[in-house]
Amino acid sequence: MKSTWVSVTLILLAFVSGARNEDDIQPCAKVQTSSSVVPLGSPVMATCVIRENCPLITGQSVHIVWRLGDHFIPSSLVASESGKISKVVIPHVNHTRVTLTCCVQTSLIQVAGGVVITAGYPPEAPQNLSCQTNLTTPSTLTCSWNPGQQETHLPTEYTLHTKIWDSNKNHTYELPTGVHHYTIPRSGFVLFSEMQIYVRALNELGEASSVPVILEPVSAAKFDPPKILKVETVPKSHGCLKLSWSLSKDQAWMHSVHLNLEVRLKTADSSQWSEQPYNLPVIHCVYCRLLHGTVYFAQIRVRYQQSPWSEWSSSQSGVTLESAPTGRLVSWMKVSGDHMHKQLNVHLFWKPSKQFRANGQNVSYIVSVQKLQGERGKICSTIGNYCTFQLPRKAKKVYLSAINAAGKSSPDEVRIYFAKARMVISDIKASPYDDQSLLVQWEKIDMSDLIDYVVEWRPLLETHLSLIQFEIADRNQSSLIITGNFEPYKPYGISVYPRFKDGIGLPLTVNAYLRQKAPSMVPKLRIKKAWQSHTELTWDEIPLDQRNGIIQGYKVFYWCENGQVNVVNAAMEERRVILKDLNPVSLYEAFIMVSTFGGSLNGSTIHFKMEPFDGAAIVMIVIVSGVGLSFLTIFIVMTCFSNYRKLKLHFWPIVPDPANSSIKRWKSEPTQDTLPAWNKEEPNPVCLSHLSFLNLPMNLRKDKDDLWLNNAEDTSDLGESICGSPLIPEYSGSNSDSVPYATVIFSDSCNSPPRKDTHVYLRSESTQPLLETEESFSPKCYQNMATEGMPREQCFFGPCHDCVPEERVDSVILWDDFPFLQALAMNETSND
Incomplete structure (x- = not known):
């Protein structure tokens, strides 16, 4: 197909x-x-x-x-x-x-x-036909138009037609296809004669013509930019300037033509020209209502009737006549006291108010303690915007004035406010408002004596006091737009001070950036500590000039070989992270990322390997073990010292030795009568109220087997072991190795007065082995039967305050009932 x-x-x-x-x-x-x-x-x-x-x-x-x-x-x-x-x-x-x-x-x-x-489509009528005359050599008249919004899609021819009324000459100018402007040569027009101009469009579907324009070519002429020859002051006229100017060389012949002139001005410290240019007469080019003693830059432009304005001329400067400064200065004072020398350290800052006029070129400022300024009261003189000085603690105010060559301004009174520990602002924040401003917002607490707020800001990378700027905010405000020469990516410290009638409250401060970007550098990661499965990474703080914004935080990325990437976040103030659950004997890689509101930057990668036991872990184990062992040793020693008596008894028990007892010297009668006179200082012997017997063998020898005489040690502890049951001479316990021994019951001291109560004897016996005896050191009172059948307390082996001395018993003692006493009596007799 x-x-x-x-x-x-x-x-x-x-x-x-x-x-x-x-x-x-x-x-x-x-x-x-x-x-x-x-x-x-x-x-x-x-x-x-x-x-x-x-x-x-x-x-x-x-x-x-x-x-x-x-x-x-x-x-x-x-x-x-x-x-x-x-x-x-x-x-x-x-x-x-x-x-x-x-x-x-x-x-x-x-x-x-x-x-x-x-x-x-047929052509549209051409629109916006306009012509402009060029007066430079050679002079021409250029006309242009708009063919219309709709495309014809057909070949369209445009022709420009002119008619000069004074000479009655007509001209037709054919234009190439697609061209919509044409320049008429100087022979086709007369400068000061009116002429009619129109444009015709033609294609196969029809034709159309523009609205005719009637103009005088000179009125359509755009002049070359004029030239300012001089800007000078007007004698005896404050705030006035006189301008001298001329046209370009090619157009100087038209200076006699009635032209319109406009001038625009700006001060030397301003970047903006006056919004509305001023119309000036050509002959007397004088402009007034300017600031006194101020440098102005001027530009002018010209036109003929309704012709287009020429371009602005180059700038020329001039200075108005000076006069004394007027208006007030806005001030801000920071005071710190010196209690040692009773002096106040004062930093005073100021700036012109909206009503202030310097009215001169060389303006300086004077701070004085007197309202009528003089050399005696002057404490500071400077051309800057701040002053630092000292005042006596009793000073209440100072005076600030501006001065130039023409005179002085009226002094402004500045009261001295002391710092007060009062918090009015609870929160503060700052954010960019536009390319040159910051928006400062704060939360306030309403107080009746609050006057206003002082918003102060300064660059943090520079410390000169002249860079400190401030603004006063009304007491009802909670936000302020501050404008200054803020640089992007540079930090600024902004503080808000509440000011009261009697002092200045505590400020709140915040750091701010006009614009932010990623930091210029990233700190290097360092390994501070390493454990078997943990490691601690640290890094230094980024220098302030390298941050380029407010640091939002740090992120540490780490991974092992062919492993998953893990992320740990760290706060800005900590600058440390601990990586946990790491695999021993594994090679790890890590890097840190620092972020601001303007972007993020990654640091270089470090490599580290986890060891099964590192030196730090071994040292830590040894230290912990040593400390624990030391504490255990100290605890054991202290326990032993606090219970040394029990331990002594446990390892070395006290065993009574009947052989060394002094019971053999006990008498039935009071020993007070038998003691010699030289032995009166010895303690009084104790009277027996009960005695138990040892089952001694019958073949005891005095020189060899007498246990009572062979040991010179004191055996007064004999009766401490057993007391209670009557002695049975033939008693034999279940333990064949046990030896019966005597228990003596003491009634009272022998030198106590005799009592009428008769002695009560209670036999006791023990089957305990002598070496296994363990007795208490404190004698206790036990109840024995009294003679009338009533119970009363008796003391065993020692005096007792509750014991009552017994009376001598005249009845005959049956020695058969007390064989041991009988043996003692017999032994005593034999010794005599």
Whole structure:
């Protein structure tokens, strides 16, 4: 099919060109349309007539089809005998250029004839026709216009027509296609004669003309920028300046023409020109109502009537006459006391108020303790915006004045406010407001004696006091926009002070940036400590000039070989992290990321390896073990010292030794009568109230076997072991190794007065072995039977305050009941 349409196209070209061969120069069909150029979107009707001698239909039936571009369209046959005529109607032509072909269908579809249809729009009337005269050599008049918003899609011709009324001359200037401006030469116009100018547009669908412009060429002239020759003061006129100027060299001949002049001014310390230029007369170019003693820069421009303004001239400066400064100065004082020398250290800052006028060039400032300024009361003189000095503690106020060559301003009274430990501001924050300003906001507590707030700011990277700036805010304000020479990526400290009637409260301070970006550097990670599965990483603080913003925090990324990346966050004030649960004998990599509100920056990567036991862990284990062992030793020693008596008894028990007892010297009668006179200082012996016996063998010898005499040690502890039951001489305990021994019951001291109560004896015996005896050191009172059958307390082995001395018993003692006493008595007798 593609090859078929290629052949159709070739046939169409041949027939349309009309050059098939020398004998047949006619196309096989003739196509006629209502118009070959139509408005875009309009209908078109076409007719196709096949020639009788067309070789395409020789000996064949005729069937005609229509094709518009690449698409077939329906057609209708006209009633005729030959059937060689066909008509077609195209309802809308939507293409700016399209081919309509008439084809004959036999075995193949062959093009018999065709026509090209062009569609577009008629031209619009040209808009915004304007002309401008150039007075430089050679003089010309240039006009330009706008062809309209709608594209015609058709070739459109533009012509410029002029008519000079005084000379009645008409000129027509043809323009190249697509050009919408034209420059009329000097021969085509007269500077001071009016002329009419208009533009005409023409294409195959129609024509249109612009609105005519009537002008005088000189009124359309744009002058070259003028030149300011001099700016000078007007004698005896404060606030006035006089300007001298001229036109350019090529236009100087037009100086006599009545021109309009405008001037704009700005002060030396301002970056903005006056918003509204001032119209000045050409002859007397004087402008007043300016500040006194102020440097001004001036520029001018000119025009003729309603012609365009020339460009602004170059700047020239001038100074108005000086006068004494006027208005007040806004001040801010910070006071710190010195109790040792009774002096006040004062930092006083000031700036011009909106009403202040320096009215001079060389302005200085004087601080004095007297309202009438003099050399005696002056404490500071400077050309800056601050002053530092000392005052006596009793000082209440100072005076601030401005001075120039023309005079002094009225002094401003500055009261001295002392610092007060009062907190009024609970929170403060600062954020960028625009490219040159910061918005400061604070939360306040309402107080009746609050006067206002002082917002102070300074660059943190510089410390000179002249860089400190401040602004006063009303007591009802809680925010302020501060404007200054803020640099991006530089830190500024902003403080808000509450000011009271009797002092200045405590400030709140915040750091702020006009714009932020990522830090310029990242600190290097260091390994501070390492454990078996933990390690501590630290880093230094970023220098303030390298931060480029407020640090939001640190992130440490670490991973082992072919392992997952872990992240640990750290606060800005800590600058340390502890990595936990690390694998021993594994190589780790880590780096730190520092972030601000303006971006983040990653640091260099470090490598570290976890050891099973490092030196620090071993030292820690030894220290902990040593400390624990020391505490245990101290605890054991202290316990031993606090319980040494019990321990002594446990390891070395006290065993009574009857052989060394002094019981053998006891008498039945009071020993007070038998003691010699030289022994009166000895303690009084104790009287027995009960005595138990040892079961001694009968063959005791005095010199060898007498246990009572062979030991010289005191055996007074004999009776401490057992007391209670009556002695049975033939008693034998269950333990064959036990030896019965005596228990003595003491009644009272022998030198106590005799009692009428009779002695009561209570036999006791023990089957305890002597070496296994463990007795208490404190004798206790036990109850024995009294003679009348009533119980009373008796003391065993020692005196007792509750014991009552017994009376002597005159009755005969039965020695059979007390064999041991009988033995003692016999032994005593034998010794005598």
